[in-house]
Amino acid sequence: MKNIYLLLISTLSLINVAFAQQFEVKGKITDADGNSIPFVSVFIKGTTKGVSANTDGQYVINVDRGVVTLSFTAVGYKTAYQTIDVFNNITLNKSLDTEHYTLNSVVIKANGEDPAYKIVRNAIKNRKAYLEEIFAYSSDVYIKGMQKLVGAPKKFFGRDIQKTLNLDTNRNGILYLSESQSKFSYMKPDRIKEEMISSKISGSNNAFSFNKASDMRINFYENLLLANTGLSARSFVSPIADNALFYYKYKLLGTSEENGLTINKIEVTPKRKNDPVFRGVIYIADATWRLMGTDLNLTKDAGVNLIDTLNIAQHFIKVDKYFMPGNLKFEFNGNVFGFKFKGYFISFYSNYNINPKFEKGYFTPEILKITKQVNKKDSTYWANNRPIPLTDEERKDYIKKDSIALRKQSKAYLDSLEKANNNFTVGKIIMTSYSINDRYNKRSYTFDPLIKSVFYNTVEGLAIKYGVTYRKRYENNRFLTIRPEARYGFKNEIFTANLSTYFYYDAIKRAGVGFNFGNEIADLNNYGTMTLLSNTINSLLFERNFPKFYKRDFINVNTQRELANGLQATLAVDYSRNQALTNSTLYKFKDFEDREFTSNNPLSPLDDSPFFPTYQTATVTAGLTYTFGQKYITRPDSKIYTESKYPRLSLRYKKAINGIFGSDSDYDLVTFEAYQERIGLGLFGYTSFVLGAGKFLNNNKVYYPEFKHFRGNNAKFFPPNLRKFRFLDFYQYSTNQHYLEGHLEHNFSGFILNKIPLLRKLKLEEIVGLSYLTQPEKKNYTEYYFGIQRLLFGISYGVAYDNGKKVNQGFRFAYDF
Template identity: 85%
Template sequence: MKNNYILLFCILLSPILAIAQQFTVKGKVTDSDGQPIPFVSVFIKGTTKGVSANVDGAYSINVERGVVTLSYTVVGFKTATQTIDVFDNVTVDKTLQTEHYTLNSVTISAGGEDPAYKIVRNAIKNRKAYLEEIFAYNSDVYIKGMQKLVGAPKKFFGRDIQKTLNLDTNRNGILYLSESQSKFSFMKPDRIKEEMISSKISGRNNAFSFNKASDMRINFYENLLLANTGLSSRSFVSPIADNAMFYYRYKLLGKSEENGVTVNKIEVIPKRKNDPVFRGVIYIADNTWRLMGTDVILTKDAGVNLIDTLNIAQHFIKIDKYYMPGNLKFQFNGDVFGFKFEGYFISFYSNYNINPKFEKGYFTPEILKITKAVNKKDSTYWANNRPIPLTNEERRDYIKKDSIALRMQSKPYLDSLEKVNNNFTFGKILITGYAYNDRYNKRSISFDPMLRSVFYNTVEGFAVKYGVSYRKRYEDNRYVTVRPEVRYGFKNETFTANLNTYYYYDAVKRAGVGVNFGSEIADLNNYGTMNLLSNTINTLLFERNFPKFYKRDFISINTQRELATGLQASLSLDYTKNHALTNTTLYKFRDYDDRAFTSNNPLNPTDDSPFFQTYKSTSVTASLNYTIGQKYITRPDAKIYTESKYPRLSLRYKKGINGLLGGETDYDLVTFEAIQERIGLGLFGYTSFVVGAGKFLNNHKLFYPEFKHFRGNNAMFFPPNLRKFRFLDFYQYSTNEHYFEAHLEHNFSGFILNKVPLLRKLKLEEVVGINYLTQPQKKNYTEYYFGIQRLVFGISYGFAFDNGKQVNHGFRFAYNL
């Protein structure tokens, strides 16, 4: 009787199992000449479930048993369907016919306007409506990224490139291959939430992909595109932007009927070669004037950095009465120092819901969540869920790198690798520094380069400063650093040594603790004035001894931790014993008749006596840093802040405690600062600013090292810093009362010089700026400057005014090495 019940149960269950059973339909999509068509969208008709063909035209889709109709769509080809009775795995190859765009019904009079202009004007009129029509949606997003070298030099800085990058004998090969699947949600105006479901990186089984669906979003209905992506300092003008007619010429290539919709194929052509614009083809529907697809490129002429060409191809699918992105491809190539590379990132969207019901509080500052389970999916999972099949090259790369991934983590393999990389040479220790790595035990030791350790100043004479850094990494991105450092001046015969340690114990909470102690020769301006090499050159060759020094014995304990998203707190307790120093030598290579070295007293250049008496100081410093609108990415091993479009605010309190540990200072200083860098202004470049103010609530007893200092500059050559003045003395206007300072700099990113034929190829960036300071001894001090910069170098000319009276002017050269 029991067996009969089991039999009856199986009979009843069998139809259900049959219905739920899935099979695979795979094949290849080609054109009429048999050539593969890349990235064709293949959807189950009447649904938003689909896949995409890969670069070789191969596709694979899982469907349920029964009759199913597949729809094949791609820009430039006629949409085709295929009805299949599926009862087993089946191969279905499909040939698509080229979409013929004709001008048979279009009349273009001699000297008349191309019909494309009327179409584009209508698209521009409807741009904003289509930009705003979707309030919210969610979808599944699959992203695949691949970069490979297609040519490289045999050696680079003495290293064999084939062995270092694991390339073939022609120095070709895949450098990076990654896939991810995510659930992506969006709601206007700019709320996003993404949860990564799966992640895979070739050869790195325990790593998490950096693919991000929000990075793959591009909407040609927006006026300006690709802002703050690093692709260029400026944004790029959409072919249907409100002012697009100023930047583009248009040519109608033809019309075609697709599912009852007349689609216009329009070529977009830059009016001026070096404007930040696209070139290529856009597809616009008649009557509705919707974008149906894009296939455009950006080149070096448009101002892109690092790469030669970027191709952006976007295809839309119809969801109800709307059109949403079906797939989006960024394909690029370039050549940097002889390394020729190419690659792509493609995103595929499916299972759209354009009327989602998000719960209150669904959107938070967390824009992407990655859990530990994300990279645990096996090959069977990926074979069944990957919407874009791997190419043969990608499949071989996975097999090769995954097979040796475990071996590459073994001690014998890593030891053999380090045996080559850890090779000690005199050139390394002299010029670049020497590093010893032990990857198996996750530790490294770095030795400073000896040439940079030798320097000269009028306080110490010729001197050496040498340090060694040790770093040990642990799980979850925790690490420990230890750095001992020694310094000896041969003229003043003063030896100092200190030890700096830091333990970063919680990457998610951004928490760490440090202990530093010893002695050192420090700059009287706690921000520093110039590096040791620059001062050596200025002192020996130009008889300019700008920096002023003192000796400090110290112990410092500090800690920091995130209190809430965007809110970071830090606390430190410091004890110092400070000693004034004096010049011990006036040696220089060249003696200028109109110059003389100044004393080590910054306020009295002719007084060679000690600047202050030896004293002790005990202080506590607390600070809060808050970034408005901070977004972040959560990973199992870290919490990663993204760039905020709002300012970062800093509040700091420092107190000198009289009597604690023998401390002789008594003061209270409160400071506040607001800063925001690279505020995008579209085609006009970007602006950065910082404003700060502070006051000593109590200044009963403090010495010059405890004053509020500013980032001044006495030198013609200097490292740039937004907070840095260009003509203000390093030391003269430090204060123990109150102050207000402001800095504003705008970078036009080539907006002006890009229009000058002989200069545009240099890609120079124009900068203008203002620096302002007021305090009791220096009221209404203002600097104005303008100049040009490129990469790590810049030149500017500026004027300095003290309460309306010009006090300085001249050239300044910036370097950022």
């Protein structure tokens, strides 16, 4: 009896497996003229299980044995259904009819308002309800990204582009191809969790995709879109935003019937050419006033950077009583320095679960988790699970680059590659830098370029500073750097040398330890004043020697580590012997009658005697930095912080210990800083601020190099920094007591100049700002400035007040390189 029972169970199991077997349905989707229709959504009717066609209209879907009905939907085409009896693999090609939108029942009177406006007003009225109707959901998300060159110059900076980028003879080819699958979860107001299931990058077998489902989210029910994406400094106004009628013109192109719904096809265009808005088509359902799809473009006129056009096509599928994104495509093209490119990122959503019950603690600051096994899936897995088939071009790219990637891992290949790349040239050692790379052993040596090593100042005269950086990489993103550096002044004949090392031993905990010792010529302002090259030019050509120097013999041990999410700790122990220096030469190319070199004493420009006695100091410095609402991405080899919407706080305590190892200093300094950059203000740009304060709790013995210094500026040209003053002297107002410092800057991101026809093409960004400092000897010092900037350059005009009295004004030129 027992054997009969087991036999019966086995037979039933085999029957179940046979009937549960899945088969492959594949084909090509075209229009009535036989042209391929890209990215058509193919779903099993009544479910959210589906796939998408690729750019060539090809699709593949796995279905259970039996009778199934497939739906084929694409924006601008009539939805088609096909019922099939599946008992084997099937090839099913499908032709879709273009959706015909008619205006038969619409009468537009002369000077009357287009009917589209009434439809859009209703959509705006329901916008907030649809934005908030879903409390939570989860779904499977597949993302594919592809970028390719479709034209390029033969050479760029002397390098053969075809060989360098592995292009065809027409200098065309795929630069980047990546796929990923994730499980994505969302809950109001902004809690997200994503776990990457699989990842693949063409030509990088061991890499992990940077695809992120949260980056692919765009919701046109929101008023403003695409903020802080790098696409533009400003946000873009949705066609159904609360104030959309101020920015858009609408035209009803026609209506059609679909599944009992009347769908309105509405053209949207900017009222003003250069407003930050979309142009294209939106689809809105009558009665419910829901968005049913979008086919919208952003162009250079709207203020996008680096690309010419970005197309956003979104299609919705019905899930229960809701409509959720089925697929979303970002397609782009552009031309930068003769490099013509195009590409797309598409996300496909399936297996929706609306309003699931997430367990307590499900959502954490970890918004994306990538494990070691993510990139280990083989070709069979991808063939069975990829919802968008590869095109022939993409398939060939995988085969070609993956085989090259395997070959590149061999020592023979890497040695031959290094032999070509490591060749020594005079140009490298003088102008750029000379590197010796050993990729097989994951190490490199980089030699400084001579052009940056030779300089002049009035303390050392003609001098040279030269260093070599050694870098060794280990598994899990760990690395070791060792840098010896030597410096010699030919006039004062002082030779210094030091060695700095740093070992980054835990990328997940962001932990590292450093050890440095030797001697150096250092700036009296520990933040630095200007580069050696800038000071050389100012000294030789303009008789201005702004930086002041001293010599220090030192030993330093430091470490850093994350204590908790968003909380970073640092600790450093220093010992140094510090010696004042004086000018050794007053040489310059041109002698200006109205100016002369100053001494190396910043507080007494005419007194060239030593600024302070030689002294020793031993200090311990501890710091904590905490970011509110810090979210992060976990990868197998690192932890990546994302930009927080909230400020970052920093607390630092420095103790000079008198008597230990002969230390002469005796003080306690506590500093605090709160800061945040790029606080988005929608169409009005963004704001950044820094607020800092500090106090010497004990200042029994503080030598000038240990004072609290500030980031001043005495030059017309300077590298920008939010914490940097534009007119404050580098040294005069450093303090050994207490201080309060603040900086506020707002970038209008073209909000004003974009309205001026002759200037809008330059894409200039307007900035206004103020800086404030008060301390016992410099009370209520304030700077106000305004200006414009673009990419790496900027110009501003500012005025400085000292306790209400104007003390300086003028132009400042910024360069960020």
